[in-house]
Amino acid sequence: MTTNTLSIDLKNPDLYVDAVPHAVFDQLRRDDPVHWNPESDGPGFWALTRYEDIVEVSRNPALFSSAYENGGHRIFNENEVGLTGAGEAAIGIPFISVDPPVHTQYRKFIMPAVSPGRLAGIEGRIRERCLALIDKIPLGEAVDMVPLLSAPLPLLTLCELFDLPTAMWTDLYHWTNAFVGEDDPDFRQSPEAMMATLGEFMTFARELFDTRRANPGEDLATLLATMEVNGEPVAFREFLGNMILALVGANETTRNSLSHTMTAFAAHPEQWDAVRAEPELLRNGVREMVRHASPVMHMRRTAMADTVVGGRPIRKGDKVVMWYIAANRDESVFPDPHRFDIRRGNIQHLGFGTGQHVCVGSRLAEMQLRVAFGILAERVSQFTLLAPPRRFRSNFINGLKNLDMRLTAG
Ligand code: HEM
Numbered sequence: 001m002t003t004n005t006l007s008i009d010l011k012n013p014d015l016y017v018d019a020v021p022h023a024v025f026d027q028l029r030r031d032d033p034v035h036w037n038p039e040s041d042g043p044g045f046w047a048l049t050r051y052e053d054i055v056e057v058s059r060n061p062a063l064f065s066s067a068y069e070n071g072g073h074r075i076f077n078e079n080e081v082g083l084t085g086a087g088e089a090a091i092g093i094p095f096i097s098v099d100p101p102v103h104t105q106y107r108k109f110i111m112p113a114v115s116p117g118r119l120a121g122i123e124g125r126i127r128e129r130c131l132a133l134i135d136k137i138p139l140g141e142a143v144d145m146v147p148l149l150s151a152p153l154p155l156l157t158l159c160e161l162f163d164l165p166t167a168m169w170t171d172l173y174h175w176t177n178a179f180v181g182e183d184d185p186d187f188r189q190s191p192e193a194m195m196a197t198l199g200e201f202m203t204f205a206r207e208l209f210d211t212r213r214a215n216p217g218e219d220l221a222t223l224l225a226t227m228e229v230n231g232e233p234v235a236f237r238e239f240l241g242n243m244i245l246a247l248v249g250a251n252e253t254t255r256n257s258l259s260h261t262m263t264a265f266a267a268h269p270e271q272w273d274a275v276r277a278e279p280e281l282l283r284n285g286v287r288e289m290v291r292h293a294s295p296v297m298h299m300r301r302t303a304m305a306d307t308v309v310g311g312r313p314i315r316k317g318d319k320v321v322m323w324y325i326a327a328n329r330d331e332s333v334f335p336d337p338h339r340f341d342i343r344r345g346n347i348q349h350l351g352f353g354t355g356q357h358v359c360v361g362s363r364l365a366e367m368q369l370r371v372a373f374g375i376l377a378e379r380v381s382q383f384t385l386l387a388p389p390r391r392f393r394s395n396f397i398n399g400l401k402n403l404d405m406r407l408t409a410g
Pocket residue numbers: 066073095096097107114245246249250251253254257290294295296299324350351352353354356357358359360361362364365366
């Protein structure tokens with residue numbers, strides 16, 4: 001390996017501004033798959049890039065903790081830095097930063113609430129909303145697909161899940177961008193601006209919490225406001241933390257899967273032709289979309305005891321960062337891994353994580369991708385990218401801020 005790659009700091013958000021550094025990840029996976037990444041402002045972390053190592057760590061939450069008190073699920077320590085960089089004291093711990101057995105209690109409540117099987121008729125309603133959005137896209141003209149489709153579709157689904165007015169989707173969009181955008185100057189203009197955003201969100205969440213407790217409904221906000229953990233009703237702080245988790249987790253991710261997949265079809269028109277000729281390909285194809293996009297680039301754990309991963313000694317207290325985006329391009333699991341192949345079979349990707357914290361919304365996300373590309377396949381013969389998209393400045397979300405394209409009718 002070149003000294004250059006060894007010394008690259010995977011935490012540096014500038015590394016992701018032009019493109020995902022797949023060549024760096026490839027080299028690390030080949031030459032130093034359990035790599036020590038020093039930090040200028042922290043103790044350093046282990047960077048895992050191999051599929052099998054990440055699966056091993058994810059499936060052992062007793063040894064590799066996600067808990068807030070041990071630092072949480074981000075590279076930085078949540079219990080020191082906080083998730084939003086402003087007003088932390090008011091925000092409770094989201095269940096993504098909780099370990100079993102308490103974590104398992106949360107999952108039991110939440111899994112059924114976001115399972116498509118329990119959400120009667122949701123696919124039809126997603127289809128209706130998607131048709132209405134796509135109807136408004138002028139074919140043959142330059143358009144930005146983020147505000148027209150990638151952003152509103154998942155947020156309108158969330159409005160249904162939380163029983164919120166659909167007009168709220170733009171507020172949710174700005175709030176969640178601010179929550180994940182700690183390194184992006186477009187999303188975090190200043191601590192004061194973040195404070196103001198958090199204030200708006202807290203006013204909204206407080207009212208929602210009180211209303212749903214007074215008049216419970218069937219929606220996810222009611223569930224998060226009224227659930228009991230360890231036999232105690234959840235406090236407003238926990239509601240707030242879990243609302244942020246659900247809103248960010250469902251929207252930043254599905255949005256970017258939609259956007260990246262449109263760029264993949266623009267780059268590989270023959271793949272789009274295949275979908276149009278055989279729409280059934282979308283059934284498995286949605287897995288390839290999330291594998292190839294990997295909108296959540298990593299998650300972090302903390303070692304609870306001295307151990308060994310991939311032959312390297314890990315010490316108690318070390319941070320272990322699992323680069324899902326690298327594991328999803330592991331050639332020992334996915335032949336020709338950089339190729340976007342809508343016909344690829346048997347895709348057990350790590351884009352949704354695996355093990356204890358595996359994504360609760362994966363089926364809902366896949367459904368939205370299937371429905372959106374199914375409708376587009378009936379109307380659009382080609383996607384043409386008109387300019388390179390502007391990317392998030394983030395080591396966490398593989399995000400596109402805009403997507404200037406032309407969709408050709410056919
Ligand atoms: C393509 C879309 C999506 C991607 C790529 C994605 C990715 C992920 C990943 C990687 C994790 C694992 C966290 C870990 O390992 O610690 C996760 C967890 C989670 N996701 Fe998703 N997600 C998506 C869609 C959704 C949707 C639609 C929802 C809600 C309806 C959702 C809600 C959550 C929640 C609540 C968790 C925390 C689960 C836990 O800690 O037990 N996600 N997601």
